[in-house]
Amino acid sequence: MIYLDNAATTKPSQRAAEAMMMAVSNFGNPSSLHGLGLQTEKLINSARDNIANMLGVNSKNVYFTSGGTESNNLAIYGVANSLKRRGKRVITSTIEHPSVMESFKRLENDGYDVCYLGVDKDGIVNLDDLAGMLTEDTILVSIMHVNNETGVIQPIERISAMVREKSPYCIIHCDCVQSFGKIPVKPDKMGVDMVSISAHKIHGFKGTGALYTNYARITPLIRGGEQQNEIRPGTENVGGILAFSAAVSECEIDIEKMREKRNLMRDLLCEKLDNVKVNGSCEHNSGSVLNVSFIGIKAEILLHSLERHEIYVSTGSACSSHKPQPSHVLLAMGVEQKAVDGAIRISFSQNTTLDEIRTAAEIIAGEVSVIRRYM
Ligand SMILES: Cc1ncc(COP(=O)(O)O)c(C=O)c1O
Numbered sequence: 001m002i003y004l005d006n007a008a009t010t011k012p013s014q015r016a017a018e019a020m021m022m023a024v025s026n027f028g029n030p031s032s033l034h035g036l037g038l039q040t041e042k043l044i045n046s047a048r049d050n051i052a053n054m055l056g057v058n059s060k061n062v063y064f065t066s067g068g069t070e071s072n073n074l075a076i077y078g079v080a081n082s083l084k085r086r087g088k089r090v091i092t093s094t095i096e097h098p099s100v101m102e103s104f105k106r107l108e109n110d111g112y113d114v115c116y117l118g119v120d121k122d123g124i125v126n127l128d129d130l131a132g133m134l135t136e137d138t139i140l141v142s143i144m145h146v147n148n149e150t151g152v153i154q155p156i157e158r159i160s161a162m163v164r165e166k167s168p169y170c171i172i173h174c175d176c177v178q179s180f181g182k183i184p185v186k187p188d189k190m191g192v193d194m195v196s197i198s199a200h201k202i203h204g205f206k207g208t209g210a211l212y213t214n215y216a217r218i219t220p221l222i223r224g225g226e227q228q229n230e231i232r233p234g235t236e237n238v239g240g241i242l243a244f245s246a247a248v249s250e251c252e253i254d255i256e257k258m259r260e261k262r263n264l265m266r267d268l269l270c271e272k273l274d275n276v277k278v279n280g281s282c283e284h285n286s287g288s289v290l291n292v293s294f295i296g297i298k299a300e301i302l303l304h305s306l307e308r309h310e311i312y313v314s315t316g317s318a319c320s321s322h323k324p325q326p327s328h329v330l331l332a333m334g335v336e337q338k339a340v341d342g343a344i345r346i347s348f349s350q351n352t353t354l355d356e357i358r359t360a361a362e363i364i365a366g367e368v369s370v371i372r373r374y375m
Contacts (some may be wrong), residue, residue, distance in 0.1 A: 001310040002356045007148050007178060007289050007347035008179040008314055012243065013203040019246035020205060023239030030236055031227060037062075040238055047245035054248050055110055055195065056186045057212055063232045064241050067209035068177035069099040070221070071196035072142075074211055074232065075173045076103040078218030079140045079194070080112060086169055087137030089316030093117040093125050093154075094332040096144055100175055101328075104142075110328030117143070122281035123333050130159065134166035141172050145179040145190075149329040149345055151262070151289030155328065160191030169214050177201055181251035181287050182258065182350075187212055199240060203349070204247035252350040258287030261348045265290050268361035273368055277339050279330055290346045291330070293339035297371045302344060305367045311360050312346045 002009065012020075022043065028036030030044050045059070052059035065071045081089055090217050092104050094116050108114045115133040117125050125143060134141075148155050156174055163170050173194040176185045179201035180195075188193050198209040211232070218231060225233030262285065270276050276296040294302065299315040306313055326340045335343070346360075 001312070002360045003312050004346045004348065004352070004356075004360060005312045005314045006349040006352070007151075007253045007345060009053050009200045009206065010203045010268070010349050011351075012200075013206055013247055015246045015248055015250060016204050016243040019242040020239040022242050026238065027271075030238065042086060044236055044238060044241055047241045050245045051197075051210060051248055052212075054181075054185075054251070055212055056188060057214075059276050061212055061214055061216075063211045063213070063228045064236055065209045065211055065232055066207055066237070067200070068097070068175065068196050069209075071198070071209050071211040072097065072099040072173075072175055073103050074218065074221050075194045075196060075213065075355050076100065076107070076140065076142055077221060078231075079171045079173065080110075081219040082217050083139040084112075084173070085167070087135075088134055089113045089133075089138040090140040090142075090364045091115045091130070092142045093119065093139060093144070095119050095123065095125075095147055095149075095188065095329045096142070097148055097175060097177070100142055100144070104160060108113045108295065121334050122284070123147060123150045123279070123329070124281060124284060125154055125159070127155065127158060127162065129363035130162060131166070134163060134170075137168075138163075138167040138170045139367045141167075141170055142175070144175040145185065146176075146183065146286045146288070147280070147329060149287045149289070149327055149334075150291045151178075151287065151347075152280045153179070153284045153286055155284075156190045156192065164191065178288070179286060181248065182253065182288050183255050184253060184338075187214070199244035199247060202247050202251055202364050204244040205240050254350075255287055258348060258350075259285065260287070261352055261354065262287045264354060265346055265348075265357050265361055266292065267364060268358065272361065272365035277335075279333065279335055279339070279343060284349075288348055291343060292346065293335070293343040294368045294372075295338055295342055296375060297341055297342045298375075299344045301371055302342075302364070302367055305371065306364065309363050309367075311363055313347060314347070315343070
């Protein structure tokens with residue numbers, strides 16, 4: 001098997017699995033007052049410290065959630081609701097993950113003044129347009145760090161500098177689900193107040209994530225418990241959290257090594273095939289995702305023919321791949337329809353080898369040629 005769908009999810013690591021098993025013997029409720037509970041609470045706190053350390057932040061500002069989707073919802077709804085008296089303007093981009101997009105649609109229905117920032121052909125948000133959107137009463141800006149469909153890195157530091165200058169009361173949120181553990185994610189250096197992260201994108205388990213926030217007055221999404229300062233109540237997912245921390249300890253942040261993988265796949269495919277289009281900036285790329293269009297084919301047909309070789313890729317973001325809709329990210333970048341139809345996402349992990357890439361490229365090129373002959 002050659003697994004190249006790491007932007008959808010990654011294989012849990014051995015150490016993450018072992019850490020998960022620790023929750024079997026440490027089964028006490030972290031909120032219980034007895035020793036068994038205290039022991040579990042200590043484990044959770046040290047996991048929190050470890051994750052906070054990776055972010056370079058104070059661990060009291062890290063809240064565990066059920067994943068990136070919940071973190072994004074909590075950040076966006078939590079800020080918008082708590083600051084609604086200060087202003088109604090909120091800003092996001094047209095290439096966000098559905099968990100951000102849908103949260104802003106909800107705000108739109110609730111009467112907020114939502115602005116959607118467009119991107120250029122390389123998939124980078126338009127900063128001139130942002131300047132025009134920022135007002136004194138803007139309360140929230142949410143722009144992602146690395147795009148899940150293209151791997152393009154957004155200029156977050158420049159965005160936050162602009163926001164700080166024009167909108168002094170604004171909270172800045174950044175969806176770092178695809179960047180955390182792959183490229184440096186340091187909220188202070190990036191100039192952001194809130195960061196969403198998720199365990200299963202970095203060899204942890206599905207169903208665990210975290211929200212870092214230096215703005216503590218956010219309105220909770222759920223109620224009924226005193227855990228985590230009531231910002232995210234509910235008994236913690238102990239196993240998932242311990243595994244998340246173990247996965248964080250194993251993260252290899254080496255952007256050049258990742259880019260070598262992406263560039264090798266890109267170069268091999270462009271060498272072996274005509275009419276190949278690479279989508280998204282190569283210069284500003286995390287290296288973990290290659291989005292590539294094979295003109296004249298339907299991506300879904302290719303995906304299934306690769307499956308027969310036990311090569312796993314994706315046609316867009318996993319979350320929307322059950323719907324037959326074209327990628328909103330590629331459309332926002334102005335990619336032509338025939339290139340959107342033939343686009344696949346090949347995504348790498350720190351464990352993907354160059355040999356796997358060479359083998360996969362050979363098979364992808366062969367399958368594309370066969371499909372083109374029949375179409
Ligand atoms: C950029 C981005 N944000 C958020 C999410 C949602 O994360 P989770 O699957 O942990 O809910 C994903 C998952 O694909 C993602 O790629």
